[in-house]
Amino acid sequence: MSLSWDTITSAIVTLVTVSVGFFITQIAHAYLWDGKNENGTSKSPWAPSPSNLPFYWNGYKAFRLHSYLALTDWSKQLQTSIYTVKLIQKRVIVLSHADVVRKALVELEQSNSSRSITTDAIETVMGDQGKTVFTAQFSAYWGRLRRAINRVMRHVVVEDKGLSTLVQEEGKVDPELLRERINRMAMEAVIEMVMGKQSEMPAEWVDALMQVCKETEQLQSSRFYYRYGALVPIIRTLGVVLGGHQPVVQLRNSALDILLRMQQGNVPESLKHVEPSKNDPTPEPIAPDEILTNSLHLIMHGYRFLASSLFTLLQRLASQSYDIQAHVAASPAFATSFVAETMRYTPPMRLYTHTARSDHDLVWNGKSYRVDEGTPLVVNLDMIHFDPQYYSNPYKFDPERFLVTTSETTTTTKGVLSLPSILDDRGDNDEEGAKKNKKQEKSSVRDHLAFGVGRRACLGSRASQRVMVAMLSQIVKKYKLRGGDPDSVVDHASGIWSWTGRTDTKGATIEFIRRGV
Known part of the structure; x- marks a missing residue:
């Protein structure tokens, strides 16, 4: 043309x-x-920044090459739990300790629970300009979406979606074939989570949705203006001028066409009947096209997260001794803790972001640090999930750290014993207090941050964990596993929706040996 x-x-x-x-x-x-407020007064200073970075690109080259490892290195160099770094000309705030995450995203969640208007171009198109629960700004509209989706997602129980046929015969299965089977199982499970149980779902629909996810990630990784668009707004404009969004629009429309042919259920039904709340007593109905777009966004996000987690989980299980595998088979509690430890040790996304809604100060270590409206706050799990203050001997894979023991539990308001949370306020409102408590390491906690934190936490976390525990239990009851490689990972530039990317396990061949042999 x-x-x-x-x-x-x-x-x-x-x-x-x-x-x-x-x-x-x-x-x-x-x-x-x-550095000036609207009234002309000076703002608080930014948190410390790495020095000797290039003038224009700043920290972007190091981030592009090393992802979360670059953020971890800067945190260690600065010896601080909160710092800022410019990626090209976009300043981001990096949170590397659970206490400062609690401060910024729990205590100040009203100020820091939005999404950036300069987000990744792929997400902008797929989210129909900020009309999904992932992309919408902190508003009454976003609250309606979140309440309606949470109302059904927290109760979702997915039936057997390929769990029994994941291993079709005993013997060795190479990682490519295993990933292919897990991807299909994950997509079928996520479709049921979001759209409800489908009385008829042709295999080509599942294949087509998986292909949309694959091609979307390839576009995000290969086209420079998709990723740069999150950091330099003019690049997004350039992409529009060049017609660069058209391939994404075509992918989105093909996926929406498939969803239109599915029966209604779960999330779509919940979004048709939005309930009032004290802050939104007369909620406006959500348009049909927005319901469909939210369904697609949930499916694509949930599929990538669940598929990566299931593959890693199976690789991790195969690398363990037969005694550990037998323990997983015999104890549902241990199977659950095995999943939790896998998510801590190898989360599919080691970085995720919230965005500041307004200009404000964040007080840490007795100092006030500047946070501007639109500033991304990046949570670095590469630091937090390996912090010995919360996870003793953190580089050891140890599922028992998530098991409840009476000597380590606390009593909740309902009188139920539970392990402490990584986000519990222990009275350490500054970095000095956190350092002092490192001498009092906790051997057990009940949680990790792989599913997010605060108001932007994953709505499908419970359902996803149920699927993971079910797969783990069913497989290990039928087979003993040998092989696997859970520790070799590859970092992708694309996370489908996030310029921060994602991490995937490379994996290795696993041998499935039928029990009793």
Whole structure:
């Protein structure tokens, strides 16, 4: 298809105009109003930043090459639990300790539970310009979505979706074939979570939705303006001018067409009947197209998270001794703790973000640090999940750390014994208090942060964990496993929805040996 001269000229003029406007705005912000409140008073300083970074790209090259490891290195260099770093020209705040996560995303959740308006371009298109529970700003609309979805997701129990046929015969299964089977099982499970049990679901529908996810990730990883769009707004505009969103729109529409052919259920039904709340006494109905878009967003997000977690879980199980496997088979509690420890040790996303809703200060270690509206707050699980203050001997894979023992439990308001949470407020409101408590390491906790924290935490966490425990229990009751490689990982630039990417287990061949042999 050839472009007319008028079209080319118009695109050039638009690009030049937007570019000039962008740079004028950047200069005015950088030199005239940066560091000033609306009344002209000075803002608090930013948290400490790494030094000697390149002028324009800043920390982006290191982040692109090393992902969460770069954020961990900077945290260790600065010896702080909160710091800022510029990625190109976008400043982000990195949270590397559970206490500061609690402070920012639990105590200050009203201020830091939004999503960035300069989010990844893929997410913008798939989320229909911020109309899904993942992309919507902190608002009454977002609250309606979250309440309605949570009302059904917390009770979802997925029936056997390929669990019994994951291993079709004993013997060795290479990682590619195993991943293929797990991907299908995960997609079928997530469709049931979101859309309800389907009386008839042709295999080609499942294949098509899996292909949409695959191609979406490939686009996000290969097109520079998709990832850069989260860090430099002008790049997103350039992508629109070049027609770069069209492939994503086509993928989204093909997936929505499949969902239209499915029967209604679960999430779609809940979104049709939004219940009032004290902050939203007369909620407006959610449009049918928004219901469908939310369903697609939940399916794509849940599929990638669940498929990665299931594959890692099976690789981890195969690497354990037969005694450990027998313990998993005999004890549902131990099977649950095995899943929890796998999610702590190898979460599918080691970085995730919230966004500040307004300008405010975050007080940490007796100092006030600046947080501007629209600033991403990045949670670094590579630091938090291996903090000896919460997880004794953190680099040892130890499912028993999540088992309840009476000597370590606390009594809840309902009188039930439970392990302490990583986000419990122990009275340490500053970094000095946290350092002092490192001498009093806790040998057991009940949770991790792989499913998120605060108001943006994963709505499907309970249902997903049920699927993982069910698969683990069924497989290990039928087979002994040998082989696997749970510790070799690959970091992907694409997380489908997030410029922070995701981490996947490479895996190795697993031999399935029928029990009794």
